[in-house]
Amino acid sequence: MKRRREMKVTRVRDVKLPTRGTSQSAGIDFYVPNTFKERSIGPGHKAFIPSGIKANVPPGHALIAFNKSGVALKKGLFVGACVVDEDYQGEIHLHVVNVGTEAVVIEPGEKLVQLVLVPVFYDTIEEVSQEALFSETTDRGAGGFGSTGNF
Template sequence: MKLKLMRVRENAVLPKQATAGSAGYDLCACIEEPQTIAPGARAVFPSGLAAEIPAGTAGFIFTRSGLGIKKGIHVTNGVGVIDSDYRGEIHVGLHNLSVEPYTVQPGERIAQMIIMPYFAPEIVEVASLSDTERGAGGFGSTGK
């Protein structure tokens, strides 16, 4: 399987895995100048890249653990999804959940992209669902 990437901005950094066992490919901020995200604020950063993601898979954008745990900087929508038929520039939304401003530097690794398969079952409307031991028990129904 191949992931085709195209630079759409001159200073785009091709993503790479930090180690041979890394699941994610680090995405970098393709910006000209440092950009500060105030506490509680959100900002969107271009990656400078467009992708041809293989059919049957999608690109999932996750928070980098170091930024999330140490700095409180998270991917805005929890997990971003890049569909295999999208050919535009990949952007990353970041949310500063800390009480300190955070400055993103040009070329800084800001998120990680993992290519994973997904399932798209046919939707079938039914009048009832099969019974299970849990049934319709929701939050906390199996314990704390």
């Protein structure tokens, strides 16, 4: 069963509306505005690009940005931090980092980043003693970063 939810958006610049690659794509593709001045990003450098879109994120949700696999593979551009909370009412910006070895050009109209609408739980934070934190001990314990043999 497909769950469908409506998310209202408005354009604040000349830009293509966000799209889905297919009806079952989790990610919503965001584009570089048509009025964006072409920019080169050097290796190891980052860019903060306006999306031209404001979104009314549904209650109990957030938009989280992820790499477009083709953009990451072909251009070496990876998404930086980007969480759009339901109470944010400004223009969404796209944060990308060039992890490649050559400069990359970002052009107007190109598909750059995908955002996924995810449910959010607003749990309260309660401080407890270390002894009271976990009700039982797990096999993994505090092991991380390859502790299960994958690193």
